[in-house]
Amino acid sequence: MAVAHRIRPLEAQRAMRSLLADPDDTEKAFRVIGALSGNSTGRALAKFRRLPVGVRVLRDRTRMLDLIADTERMAAMPEASLGAAVRDFYATEQISAQGLVTASEEAYQDVDGSGVSDELQFFGQHLRDLHDTFHVLTGYGRDLRGEVAVLSFTVPQTRNPGVAFIIFTVLRRAGFRSEMGQLIRQGLRRGFRAAWLPGQDWEELFPQPLDEVRQRLRLGPPPEYAAVRSEGAPVLAEGS
Numbered sequence: 342m343a344v345a346h347r348i349r350p351l352e353a354q355r356a357m358r359s360l361l362a363d364p365d366d367t368e369k370a371f372r373v374i375g376a377l378s379g380n381s382t383g384r385a386l387a388k389f390r391r392l393p394v395g396v397r398v399l400r401d402r403t404r405m406l407d408l409i410a411d412t413e414r415m416a417a418m419p420e421a422s423l424g425a426a427v428r429d430f431y432a433t434e435q436i437s438a439q440g441l442v443t444a445s446e447e448a449y450q451d452v453d454g455s456g457v458s459d460e461l462q463f464f465g466q467h468l469r470d471l472h473d474t475f476h477v478l479t480g481y482g483r484d485l486r487g488e489v490a491v492l493s494f495t496v497p498q499t500r501n502p503g504v505a506f507i508i509f510t511v512l513r514r515a516g517f518r519s520e521m522g523q524l525i526r527q528g529l530r531r532g533f534r535a536a537w538l539p540g541q542d543w544e545e546l547f548p549q550p551l552d553e554v555r556q557r558l559r560l561g562p563p564p565e566y567a568a569v570r571s572e573g574a575p576v577l578a579e580g581s
Contacts, residue, residue: 349376350376356376361510367444370444371445371449374503374507375503381502382468383461385500388537388540399460408543409438410437415427415428421550421551422550441473442470471539475491478554479494479528484569484570487568492508493508493527493532498532508529520567536557538558
């Protein structure tokens with residue numbers, strides 16, 4: 342997620358128009374989020390600092406991305422564990438965690454980050470790198486509806502105005518009672534009900550059974566919905 346503080350509404354509107362025209366343009370999604378984030382990342386960081394796991398992660402700079410990108414560790418995850426599900430998610434979708442990194446770096450390359458502390462920058466990356474794990478835990482896929490639903494879930498988790506702007510723009514266009522509207526409302530409810538996911542110990546949770554982690558974090562079983570994949574989405578791996 343973004344860490345810049347200055348609100349840039351015109352930039353957000355331009356990026357949102359581009360995102361609606363091409364929902365696969367992740368860089369535009371990051372531009373919307375970055376333009377409207379304000380100090381939401383700073384407020385979340387303050388909450389993170391108060392947790393024992395937050396103190397440790399900030400001290401050791403334990404990166405979520407490093408955990409996911411450790412192929413040997415991920416290959417050794419127990420069957421039916423959260424870590425195995427995350428690993429299989431990347432294989433099925435034929436993507437890598439680096440894709441979000443590249444999109445965010447492209448989105449923020451012209452943003453002045455000189456006033457952003459290293460700690461805040463690190464925590465913003467921590468939030469960004471949780472996105473795909475949110476997909477796995479919630480059960481929302483990377484299709485158009487699933488992506489919107491997982492962003493809806495993210496709104497109460499991060500309290501980020503940029504993410505909320507994307508969601509409510511889609512909700513206004515789709516309609517409150519449409520299937521998309523129902524998924525958005527469901528994602529919001531689940532995000533409010535769940536434990537605060539940015540503050541979890543992911544090194545400890547990844548080897549645990551996925552169903553138990555979902556129960557522990559108050560996520561409930563993955564919902565059923567009709568997935569709609571965009572024309573530009575990667576083709577799913579065979580057997581998925």
